[in-house]
Amino acid sequence: MATITETKPATAVLNNDEILRYSRHLIMPEVGMEGQQKLKAARVLCIGAGGLGSPLALYLGAAGVGTLGIVDFDVVDYTNLQRQIIHTTADVGRKKLDSAAEKLKAINPFLNIRTFETKLTSENALELFREFDIIADGTDNFPTRYLVNDACVLSGKPNVYGSIFRFEGQASVFATEEGPCYRCLYPEPPPPGLVPSCAEGGVLGILPGLVGVIQATEVIKLILGTGEPLIGRLLLVDALGMKFRELRLRKNPDCPACGTHRTITKLIDYNEFCGIRGEEKPVEAGIPEMQVEELKRRLDAGDDLFVLDVREPHEYQICNIGGYLIPLGDLPKRVSELDSSREIVAHCRSGVRSGKAVGFLQQAGFKKVHNLAGGILAWADRVDPKMAKY
Amino acid sequence: MTKIHIPTPLRQYAGKQATIEIKAGTIGDALSGLISKHPDLRRHLYTDEGKLRAFVNVYLNDEDVRYLQKEATAVKDSDTISIVPSIAGGAAGLTIS
Numbered sequence: 001m002a003t004i005t006e007t008k009p010a011t012a013v014l015n016n017d018e019i020l021r022y023s024r025h026l027i028m029p030e031v032g033m034e035g036q037q038k039l040k041a042a043r044v045l046c047i048g049a050g051g052l053g054s055p056l057a058l059y060l061g062a063a064g065v066g067t068l069g070i071v072d073f074d075v076v077d078y079t080n081l082q083r084q085i086i087h088t089t090a091d092v093g094r095k096k097l098d099s100a101a102e103k104l105k106a107i108n109p110f111l112n113i114r115t116f117e118t119k120l121t122s123e124n125a126l127e128l129f130r131e132f133d134i135i136a137d138g139t140d141n142f143p144t145r146y147l148v149n150d151a152c153v154l155s156g157k158p159n160v161y162g163s164i165f166r167f168e169g170q171a172s173v174f175a176t177e178e179g180p181c182y183r184c185l186y187p188e189p190p191p192p193g194l195v196p197s198c199a200e201g202g203v204l205g206i207l208p209g210l211v212g213v214i215q216a217t218e219v220i221k222l223i224l225g226t227g228e229p230l231i232g233r234l235l236l237v238d239a240l241g242m243k244f245r246e247l248r249l250r251k252n253p254d255c256p257a258c259g260t261h262r263t264i265t266k267l268i269d270y271n272e273f274c275g276i277r278g279e280e281k282p283v284e285a286g287i288p289e290m291q292v293e294e295l296k297r298r299l300d301a302g303d304d305l306f307v308l309d310v311r312e313p314h315e316y317q318i319c320n321i322g323g324y325l326i327p328l329g330d331l332p333k334r335v336s337e338l339d340s341s342r343e344i345v346a347h348c349r350s351g352v353r354s355g356k357a358v359g360f361l362q363q364a365g366f367k368k369v370h371n372l373a374g375g376i377l378a379w380a381d382r383v384d385p386k387m388a389k390y
Numbered sequence: 391m392t393k394i395h396i397p398t399p400l401r402q403y404a405g406k407q408a409t410i411e412i413k414a415g416t417i418g419d420a421l422s423g424l425i426s427k428h429p430d431l432r433r434h435l436y437t438d439e440g441k442l443r444a445f446v447n448v449y450l451n452d453e454d455v456r457y458l459q460k461e462a463t464a465v466k467d468s469d470t471i472s473i474v475p476s477i478a479g480g481a482a483g484l485t486i487s
Contacts, residue, residue, distance in 0.1 A: 145478055165477040186444065187444050329430075
């Protein structure tokens with residue numbers, strides 16, 4: 001992790017090259033020279049250089065936010081490119097930080113880009129936030145959401161929030177002095193497993209673009225001190241219906257983070273708070289597993305095996321091993337289609353859903369059921385390398 | 391009929407519908423009517439003890455019902471109810487230890 005030594009510049013004077021670059025800002029009264037100097041003096045920390053972080057950092061950099069920090073420890077992979085537009089095909093395998101910093105420097109060489117190759121943790125968050133004025137949350141999981149929120153409340157920095165799922169997004173500005181925080185809106189996270197993640201649920205590629213640009217807009221308004229920021233308002237974006245709705249948020253006087261009797265006075269263990277203990281076990285104990293090599297060998301030998309595919313029909317279209325398709329959600333009402341006297345091997349994409357299916361079938365009295373370990377991804381890796389992976 | 395907005399993550403438990411119309415006098419009525427039509431929604435909206443889950447917010451028009459009369463809040467046919475669960479998606483692969 002980089003050490004923080006710089007301090008905020010007292011004044012940010014623009015040179016002639018910068019004046020030309022920002023001329024479309026300078027000629028509008030809402031920004032002007034004063035506003036552009038505020039942008040140059042501002043220090044914004046983006047948490048994550050992924051779907052939301054890409055448009056966020058690109059626009060903040062182009063707009064002339066002087067100091068742009070990025071926290072990330074991931075590398076670019078092919079499945080990122082559908083939405084993480086700061087990275088290109090040639091960047092696959094590179095650190096997201098290196099890829100993002102290179103693009104930002106190319107767009108605007110006047111930026112001071114500060115990269116932090118680390119996970120954001122309870123141990124480093126407050127120290128990282130100290131050298132920035134505004135925090136933009138582009139993360140993808142509940143523990144980090146609550147960590148960012150609490151660290152923003154404790155350090156008195158606004159939390160410019162955006163979140164996405166499939167084709168629906170949320171945006172707001174939390175943790176300003178007068179406004180509510182994320183915990184005022186959601187005091188507790190959902191238990192693990194009850195809400196699907198992006199990796200399970202998918203996301204429309206443009207959606208982080210829409211929501212990340214809303215976040216960038218809010219960051220810039222906060223720096224300029226102009227307009228009406230999304231403080232005390234939750235913006236809901238429905239890309240499919242192309243509807244924007246707005247809900248009123250109130251500061252909860254009983255909020256443990258920002259209320260009148262605060263109980264959160266330091267950062268806590270957010271994985272524990274979100275009910276995540278260590279590595280999440282994808283499959284519960286007591287679920288019999290079968291390896292893909294064994295399935296292949298037994299199918300080739302002509303054994304009487306019934307392959308049950310519990311994915312969704314649109315996933316079946318991407319690739320399949322000829323299994324009988326019953327999506328996990330339909331299994332309870334379609335269980336009568338299965339013959340409990342036959343040996344059943346259930347599979348999904350990676351083995352999580354089919355583990356649940358096997359657990360359900362066991363409870364329903366099926367004795368000869370197996371979960372295909374690693375799902376169709378393992379099949380593609382170890383049995384049929386020509387199969388498409390997703 | 392009061393219109394209830396179903397958020398994306400919960401649509402799979404509500405016959406894939408984005409909005410559902412329910413005849414109801416209160417927020418509580420509307421939610422029980424919704425659950426009787428779509429029983430799979432119950433465990434997503436309520437805890438085992440029958441309490442509305444803390445990560446699911448219910449709005450009457452643009453106001454959080456926690457700041458009105460909660461589930462006893464009266465609703466009219468012209469009202470819109472929104473169920474707004476917390477979602478965390480965004481950048482991939484960023485988790486904390």
